Structures are given as structure tokens and as C-alpha cells.
Amino acid sequence: MALHSKTPLLFSRINIATRRQGLCRSLSTVTNNTARTKIQDGYYDQEHQELQRSLIKLIETEINPFVDEWETAGQWPGHRIFKLLGQAGFLGINKPTEYGGLNLDYKYHAAYLEALGHIRAGGVSLGIGVQTDVATPALSRFGNDYIKREFLAPAISGDVVACLGVSEPGAGSDVAGLQTTARQQGDDLIINGQKLWITNACQADWICLLANTSIGPPHRNKSLICVPMKTPGVNVARKLDKLGMRSSDTGHIFFDEVRVPAKNIVGEEGMGFIYQMKQFQEERLAMALGTLVPLKTIMEETINYTRERKAFGQPLLNNQYIHFRLAELETELECLRSLIYRAADLLVAGQDVTKLASMCKLKSGRLARVFTDSLLQFWGGMGFTNEVLVSRLYRDLRLFSIGGGADEVMLGVICKYMNTLPHVPVKKVK
Amino acid sequence: MKQSHLHASWESVAAGASTEADLRQALPFLLPKKMSLKVLVGVKRVIDYAVKIRVRPDKLGVVTDGVKHSMNPFDEIAVEEAVRLKEKKIAKEVIAVSCGPAQAQETIRTALAMGADRGIHVEVPAKEMEKLEPLHVSKILAKLVEKEGGDLLIVGKQAIDDDTNATAQMTASLLNWPQATFASEIKKADGELDVTREIDGGLESIKVKLPAVVSADLRLNEPRYATLPNIMKAKKKKIQKLKPADLSVDVTPHLEVVEVVDPPVREAGIKVDDVDTLVAKLKEAGRI
Numbered sequence: 001m002a003l004h005s006k007t008p009l010l011f012s013r014i015n016i017a018t019r020r021q022g023l024c025r026s027l028s029t030v031t032n033n034t035a036r037t038k039i040q041d042g043y044y045d046q047e048h049q050e051l052q053r054s055l056i057k058l059i060e061t062e063i064n065p066f067v068d069e070w071e072t073a074g075q076w077p078g079h080r081i082f083k084l085l086g087q088a089g090f091l092g093i094n095k096p097t098e099y100g101g102l103n104l105d106y107k108y109h110a111a112y113l114e115a116l117g118h119i120r121a122g123g124v125s126l127g128i129g130v131q132t133d134v135a136t137p138a139l140s141r142f143g144n145d146y147i148k149r150e151f152l153a154p155a156i157s158g159d160v161v162a163c164l165g166v167s168e169p170g171a172g173s174d175v176a177g178l179q180t181t182a183r184q185q186g187d188d189l190i191i192n193g194q195k196l197w198i199t200n201a202c203q204a205d206w207i208c209l210l211a212n213t214s215i216g217p218p219h220r221n222k223s224l225i226c227v228p229m230k231t232p233g234v235n236v237a238r239k240l241d242k243l244g245m246r247s248s249d250t251g252h253i254f255f256d257e258v259r260v261p262a263k264n265i266v267g268e269e270g271m272g273f274i275y276q277m278k279q280f281q282e283e284r285l286a287m288a289l290g291t292l293v294p295l296k297t298i299m300e301e302t303i304n305y306t307r308e309r310k311a312f313g314q315p316l317l318n319n320q321y322i323h324f325r326l327a328e329l330e331t332e333l334e335c336l337r338s339l340i341y342r343a344a345d346l347l348v349a350g351q352d353v354t355k356l357a358s359m360c361k362l363k364s365g366r367l368a369r370v371f372t373d374s375l376l377q378f379w380g381g382m383g384f385t386n387e388v389l390v391s392r393l394y395r396d397l398r399l400f401s402i403g404g405g406a407d408e409v410m411l412g413v414i415c416k417y418m419n420t421l422p423h424v425p426v427k428k429v430k
Numbered sequence: 431m432k433q434s435h436l437h438a439s440w441e442s443v444a445a446g447a448s449t450e451a452d453l454r455q456a457l458p459f460l461l462p463k464k465m466s467l468k469v470l471v472g473v474k475r476v477i478d479y480a481v482k483i484r485v486r487p488d489k490l491g492v493v494t495d496g497v498k499h500s501m502n503p504f505d506e507i508a509v510e511e512a513v514r515l516k517e518k519k520i521a522k523e524v525i526a527v528s529c530g531p532a533q534a535q536e537t538i539r540t541a542l543a544m545g546a547d548r549g550i551h552v553e554v555p556a557k558e559m560e561k562l563e564p565l566h567v568s569k570i571l572a573k574l575v576e577k578e579g580g581d582l583l584i585v586g587k588q589a590i591d592d593d594t595n596a597t598a599q600m601t602a603s604l605l606n607w608p609q610a611t612f613a614s615e616i617k618k619a620d621g622e623l624d625v626t627r628e629i630d631g632g633l634e635s636i637k638v639k640l641p642a643v644v645s646a647d648l649r650l651n652e653p654r655y656a657t658l659p660n661i662m663k664a665k666k667k668k669i670q671k672l673k674p675a676d677l678s679v680d681v682t683p684h685l686e687v688v689e690v691v692d693p694p695v696r697e698a699g700i701k702v703d704d705v706d707t708l709v710a711k712l713k714e715a716g717r718i
Contacts, residue, residue, distance in 0.1 A: 046536065047665060050543055053500070054656040060480075089658030102658055 043341050048111035055090060055115045067121035070247040071392070074239070076124045078161040078203045082131065086158020091132055095140045099148045100156040106282075110344045113286050117293025120389060122396030123248030125290055130199045131155055133286040134404075135162040135208050137279040138224055142267030151206055151226045160205035165195035165227075165253065166276065172197065173409050175210070176218035176273065180255065182211040182225055184262065189213070189225060191233075191258040197403070201236050201251025204229050209255075210272050213265070222273045224266040233258035244395030280405065281357040285347065287404045288340050288360035291368050294393050295333050299326065301389060302375045309380075322378055329371050336363050355417040362410035365401035372397055466522040467640070469512045470575055471546065472567070472585035472597065473505040473528045475537040479590055489689050491560060501537045504586025506544075508646040510653040511616060512584050513545035520618050521582070523547050527574055529567055531556040535669060542664035543656035549669035550574060554681065561683040564592075566674070568600035573677040575605060580641065582623075587612055587645040598645035608638040612647040 044052065062084055070076040085091050086100075094109040095101025102108075113133070116125040139152040154160040171178040180193025191211060198207070206228050213223040227234065233256045240250045267275055303326065306316035317323055343356040372394040376383040383390050401407045415421045477483065478498040486493050501509075515521035526541035528534040529552040538549035552570055554562055575583050583605075588595035602609035610616075610625035617624040619637065627634045628647045638644075656664075674681045702708045712718045 046539065047661060049536075050539060050656065050661045050664070051658055053540065054543070054658070054661065058655045084655075087657065088655045093658065102662065104658075104662070108658075 044107075044111050048108060051108060051111050052115040054088065055112060056118050058084060058088060059115075059118050063124060064118075064120050067119065067124060067247060070124065071121050074241075074246055075202070075249050076121075076127055076247040078127055078200060081124070081128070082158035082161060084158070085128065086156065091158055092156035093132075095136070095152070095156055096148070099140075099153040101140075106344060106348045110285075110289055113289040114292055117290055117297075120297075121247045121392065122294070122399070123245040126245050126248045126399075127200050129286055129290060130164065131162050133283055134199075135164040137282060138208065138266055138275045139226070141279070142224075142271070142275050144267075146263060147226060147266055151208075154205075161200050161203045163198050163200040163204040163207050165198055165207045165209040167197045168194060169196045169252075173406050175276065178210065178212070178222070180209065180211040182209075182213050182223065184213070185259075187262055188259050189262050189264070191225070191227065191255045191260065193255050195253045195255075197240075198251045198253055199248055201253055202239050202249035207234075207253070208266065210276060213269055213272075216270070219273045220270050223269045224272040224275055225260060226264045226266060227255075227258065227260050231258050231260060244392070244398055246395075281347070281352070281354045283404055284357040284361035284410075285340065285343055285353070287400055288336070288357075288364040289344075291364040291397060291400060292333075292337055292340070294397065295368065295371050298372065298375055298390050298393050299330060299333070302326065302378055305382075306378055316378065325374060325378075329374060332367055333371070336360070336367055339363065355414060358405070358410045358413040361400075361405060362407055362414070365397075365407055365410075368393075368397035368400050467515065467520060467581040468523050468525070468579060469515060469521045469582045469584060470525045470527055470571070470578060470580045471505070471508050471512045471541065472571055472583065473509060473526055473537050473541050474502045474586070474589045475499050475528065475530050475534050476502045476589055476591045479503060485690050485692055489691065490687055491690055499533065499536075501540050502586050502589045502591075504588060504590070504646055504648070506540075506586075506653040507648065507650050508584040508586050509541045509544050509546060510651045511613075511644075511646060512582075513654075514651065515582075515616075515618075516545065516547075518618075525550060525578060525580075527552065527571065529554050529562065529570055529674075530559050538669055539664055540656060542667045542669075543661040544654060545660065546667075548667050551669050551671050552677070553671055553673050558681060561685075561687075562681060563683060563685060564594045564596040565600055565684070566679065566681045567597050568604055569679045570674055570677055571597070571601045572604040573679060574672075575601075575641075577677070582641060583607075583643045585643075585645055587647050595645075598643050602643035605641075605643070607641050607643055609643045609645075610636060610638045611645040613644050614647050614649040616644065616650070 063081065067076075082091065089102060090112055092099070092101030093104050093112055094106055095103070097103045109132075113129070116128060119125045119128075136152055136155050139147055139155075143152060151160075151162070155162045165180075166175060166178070168178050168180060178193075180191065180195065182189040182191045191209065193211065195207075195209070198204075201207075206226055209225045209227050210222055211225060212221055213225075214221045229236075235254045235256065236251045237254050238252050240252065242250060266272070303317065306322055309316045339356065340360050343353045343360055346353045346356065372390060376390045376394050379388060379390050382388055385391065412421070476499060477492070477494065478500045481498055484493045485491075509524075509526065512521060512524040516524050524546040526538050526546040526549045528538050528549070530537075531554065535549075535551055538546075538551055542549055552574075571583060571585075574580075583598075583601060585598050585601075587598065589597075598611055599609055610623065610627060612628045613625045614628045614633065615624075615626035622637050622639050623642060623644070625636055625638060625644065627636060628649065700711070702711060709718070
């Protein structure tokens with residue numbers, strides 16, 4: 001049975017201190033942990049909750065005590081955390097058993113995604129989510145045995161850090177417009193180009209790259225290629241200095257005559273774009289699930305804060321404007337939750353949930369902005385400091401209207417399903 | 431090797447002894463103690479350590495409705511130790527036991543997910559649970575240990591809700607077994623356990639003969655995260671249900687809670703400039 005890996009002495013001391021603290025203050029007042037008083041039940045059953053309990057414990061012991069440090073440093077320790085998560089079985093929940101996964105249905109994976117929200121820094125959950133829901137699903141679904149053994153299995157066991165390379169300086173929302181090429185040369189591919197906005201770039205062992213591998217229609221000429229980051233010619237030129245998700249290393253990577261074997265193509269050549277599209281519904285649902293716990297947490301912390309904080313002789317919370325506003329936002333959050341759970345259930349039942357998943361992504365991004373903005377206001381001056389969670393979430397969650405498919409792209413997808421997009425007459429080719 | 435040599439010599443004694451226990455008594459130094467122990471672990475469902483406790487309006491207890499509960503942290507350490515004994519092949523079976531309402535099963539399942547083989551849930555309805563005392567639990571555990579033929583009972587040194595630190599000791603007394611409380615290290619020796627105890631003055635090393643009761647202290651180990659594969663396997667493990675009456679234990683309360691109040695709000699301290707002023711102030715306050 002796997003025991004969690006040996007941590008440097010400093011960390012063990014901190015672990016004992018944290019746990020001793022926890023045990024010693026059993027009846028003392030703890031102001032900031034009531035947030036995690038109850039795992040959302042009614043949707044998840046015993047086993048899902050057990051999974052969440054174990055993950056939350058890992059988060060509270062190995063991650064949360066250090067997030068402030070990692071946010072300041074601009075880097076979270078992916079290799080160490082992935083090893084812990086991998087040993088506990090969290091990185092391959094819905095991946096095949098032959099490669100170390102557990103082959104459980106999506107709801108178990110949803111339980112894990114939601115529980116990741118207990119991490120008090122979006123950057124870390126983002127980095128973890130990229131490994132399980134962005135860089136690896138295509139390998140799991142379309143990769144052959146070589147791809148799965150070489151790249152997927154170590155990502156599931158937590159022995160490597162993975163990342164996805166799709167976006168470029170000139171192509172974010174417009175995926176089809178990417179310029180990176182991978183030309184054939186014998187049994188190899190030679191890659192040239194650059195990728196931007198790559199989460200985990202600075203610590204990744206391999207990147208799943210989307211590049212043009214042939215001439216043809218832009219939806220049919222791209223392939224997904226697994227590239228080890230240490231391959232000569234791969235250069236992580238810089239780490240971006242971002243508004244939020246600051247503990248997550250986001251990189252700008254250049255590829256200069258990078259040579260990889262052509263067998264590193266995932267699935268069929270030319271199908272890369274389609275493969276990427278197919279996994280988008282899960283990626284979108286994953287991001288939406290990731291907002292539920294942070295928003296719930298910040299709501300509870302805000303209630304506690306405004307109950308304690310007095311102005312003009314009474315608690316802030318006594319002002320109807322405040323407790324009514326909180327009630328409005330709570331209502332919106334529950335609406336979002338129901339939408340997400342519904343989409344997850346339909347996905348488990350085998351249905352295509354692209355429309356709902358896009359709605360979940362759209363709504364979670366927008367609600368997160370309104371929510372954190374309103375709540376931050378109630379924290380007053382404190383909300384404007386880096387000493388509270390609300391300001392970090394305000395910055396971190398702002399990403400969700402941009403990354404993983406901007407709001408505008410989501411709206412376009414929903415319109416497509418509603419059949420409301422303008423019909424562009426097809427130009428006849430002479 | 432040792433065993434076959436002994437068989438020759440005690441077969442003659444076997445004729446005179448009627449039970450294994452008699453045999454052990456007759457030839458304790460010749461018969462190697464079975465080191466495939468049957469271990470019972472007591473686990474209690476308590477309010478999670480991170481929750482801010484609030485006194486109930488009726489002042490007879492604390493608010494438990496809708497509040498997050500988890501396994502008592504010291505019991506987690508106890509389960510971890512039992513599972514490690516099994517991994518070292520010192521224990522052959524680990525049984526997790528809990529007294530409480532239906533939700534106590536969640537706590538047992540956590541123990542199963544950590545590696546316990548099966549569970550026993552002694553059903554005590556929520557209202558009665560509030561009044562359940564360490565003595566009742568000790569009686570229940572003692573009966574269960576006898577019923578199961580246990581060789582070792584490990585429990586957390588105290589529960590973080592009542593902090594009574596009494597169950598292990600009383601259970602040992604009821605069973606007339608040796609006890610090793612506040613264990614920070616357990617090592618197996620022939621037929622005995624070498625236990626290091628955390629005491630006020632430091633560390634104490636003792637030997638206890640098996641069967642014994644051990645209570646786990648903080649530094650005994652660091653409990654593992656229940657891995658997802660084990661959480662899934664735990665689904666198939668059995669939890670037996672019993673009532674205190676099935677064990678002939680009467681859970682009528684002997685104690686009555688008169689009032690529960692918050693501790694007094696901590697007052698601000700004062701700083702003094704030198705030792706003389708400190709002594710003077712302490713004398714003023716009647717502390718020395």
C-alpha cells in the first residue's frame with residue numbers, strides 16, 4: 001500500500017506542527033475553517049464523499065499550508081504534489097486500468113474536480129486540472145499502446161508533469177489558425193513554432209502539442225504530438241507575470257527544429273483538431289466544477305467576516321443590503337451547481353453535453369466575477385489586501401471568462417446549438 | 431524451526447492441559463506467542479477539528495446538526511498503526527469498531543479504506559450517544575474483544591470532543607489486560623510489545639505482554655491518505671451491526687450534564703519592564 005512520500009525535514013516539521021495545532025485547538029475558536037464544515041451532499045454518495053474526504057485531507061496537509069509561499073514565489077512544486085496525488089490514485093480516476101487508472105465513471109472524476117476547489121490558490125488546482133483534464137484525455141482516448149505507456153502512464157502515477165500546447169501568440173480562440181508546423185523527415189517530425197499561455201510549462205516533462213502536419217483544410221491538417229520537454233530545440237523562453245493564478249507557471253515556449261519520432265503522434269495524423277474538440281466538453285465541465293467550492297468558501301468567509309466586523313455600532317451583516325445581496329448570489333451559485341450536476345449526469349449516461357458544458361463554463365466564469373467582486377466590496381479595505389482569500393479569488397477566477405474557451409467562444413457554441421447564427425452563403429469555387 | 435522442537439516436549443503436557451490458555455500458562459517461556467495478532471481498533475466519529483464549536487441554545491451541549499464530522503484524529507493514528515502491523519505481518523486481521531448512530535458507519539468506512547479488514551458498528555441512537563460515557567464504551571469494547579478473541583486493542587488516547595482519556599485504561603482494567611497508553615512507538619518482541627510512551631517528563635519505555643490495550647498518541651505515526659483503489663475496495667468489506675444489549679451492556683447514563691458554556695473570553699495580558707515588577711504584579715494578583 002502506498003504511503004505518502006518522504007518529505008524534506010522542513011515539511012515534516014510543518015506537517016506535525018499543523019496537525020498538532022489542529023489537535024490542540026479542538027475546542028478553540030477557528031475563524032477561517034468553518035468554510036469546510038460540510039461536503040455538499042445529496043448529489044455525491046458515500047464513496048464519492050470518501051474520495052473527497054481523502055483528497056481534502058491531502059490538500060489540508062500537503063498543499064494549503066504552503067500556498068501563500070508558492071503564490072509569492074510564483075511557482076508550485078508540481079512533481080512533489082503529483083507524486084502524492086498519483087500514489088493516492090487521484091490522477092487516473094477515469095483513465096484505463098492497464099495504464100494505472102481506475103476506470104471509474106465520470107461522477108467520481110467530478111467529485112475529485114469539485115474537491116480540488118478546497119485548494120486556497122487557483123494556480124495549484126489549475127496546474128493539477130491540466131494534468132488530468134487537459135493534457136491527457138486525448139491520449140487516453142485515442143493514443144496507442146506506445147503513447148499510453150510512454151506518456152500517459154507516468155502522468156497517471158504522478159511521476160511526470162504534463163502540459164498541453166495549443167494556444168499561440170496569434171491563435172487563442174482561433175485554434176484552427178495556429179502556425180506551428182511539424183514536417184515529416186523520414187521517420188521523424190521536425191517541429192517549428194511557438195506556444196503561449198502554457199500552464200505547467202516551466203516544470204513539465206512532456207507537452208502534448210497541436211501542430212500542422214500536412215497541407216489541407218485547417219480542421220483536418222493538424223496532429224497531436226507528444227514532445228519531451230528536454231528535446232533539443234525546446235526552449236521555455238519566459239514565465240508570464242500574471243494578474244492571478246500566480247502560483248501556476250505559465251510559459252511561452254519556442255520550438256526550433258525540434259526532432260521527435262513520428263510515432264509520437266497521438267492517434268491518427270490529421271485528426272488532432274477533431275480530438276481536441278471532442279475533449280472540450282469535459283474540459284469546460286472541469287473548469288465549472290472547479291469554481292463551486294471556492295465560491296462557497298468565500299461566501300462563508302464573507303458571512304463570518306461581516307458578522308464580526310462592526311460599523312456604526314452594529315455588524316455589517318445586519319445591513320439588509322448586504323445579507324440580501326449575499327442571498328441573491330447564493331441563489332445564483334445553487335443554480336450553477338444544479339446545471340453542472342445535470343450536465344455531469346448526462347455525461348455519465350453517455351450523452352453529448354457540449355451545449356450544457358459550454359453553458360456551465362460561460363456561467364461559472366461570469367458568476368465568479370460578479371460574485372467575487374460583490375463580496376470583495378463587503379470586505380472593505382481588507383478586501384484590497386493580499387492577506388485575505390477574497391482578493392486572491394477575485395484575481396484567480398477572473399481567468400475563467402478567458403482561458404479554456406473565452407466567454408465569446410462559449411456564446412458562439414450555444415448559438416450554434418440554438419441555430420441562431422447567421423447563415424453565410426457558401427462561395428462557389430470556380 | 432523452534433515450533434517443531436517444542437511440539438515434541440509439550441505434547442506430553444498437552445494431555446494435561448484442556449485449553450491453549452492453560453498450555454500458555456503452564457509453559458509460557460517454551461510456547462512462542464502467536465504473532466499473527468487479531469487487532470481491534472476503536473474509532474469514534476467526532477466533530478471535525480477545524481470546525482468552530484458553538485454551544486447549543488439550550489446550553490446542554492454543542493451544535494452538531496449540519497456540522498462536519500470526521501474520525502477522531504488519534505483514532506486515525508490507531509488505525510494506521512494497526513494497518514502497519516498487518517503490513518509487517520505481525521497482525522493478521524484488523525477490525526474497526528465504532529459506537530454511534532447510523533453515521534458512525536462513515537467513520538468505519540474510512541477505517542476500511544485505510545486498510546482495516548472489516549467493521550463492527552455498535553448502534554447507539556443519536557440521543558443516547560450524547561450521554562454515552564467512556565465506561566459504557568469500555569464495557570462494549572471489552573465484550574467485543576472477548577467475543578472476537580482479540581489479541582490487541584488499539585484506540586486513540588482521547589477523543590477530541592470530550593478529551594476524557596479514559597476508555598483505553600478502563601477497557602484494559604475490565605479485561606484484566608496490561609495497558610500501554612500514550613504510545614509513540616510500538617515494536618514487536620516475542621509475545622510482547624515494546625512500547626515507548628509519551629509522558630510529562632519525556633519518554634518511557636515499557637514492555638507489555640499480549641494480549642494488551644494500547645492507546646495511540648500523536649507522534650506514533652502519520653496516517654496515510656486513503657487511496658482511491660482502497661476506497662473502492664472498502665465497499666466490499668463487511669460491517670457487522672450490533673446493539674449494546676446484544677453484548678449485555680447497559681448504557682444507562684450515570685452522569686448528567688447540567689450546563690455547557692463557552693470558556694471565558696481570554697483577557698488581554700500586560701507587559702512589564704523587569705522581573706521585579708513581574709514578581710510584584712504576581713503577588714498583587716495573589717498568584718504567588
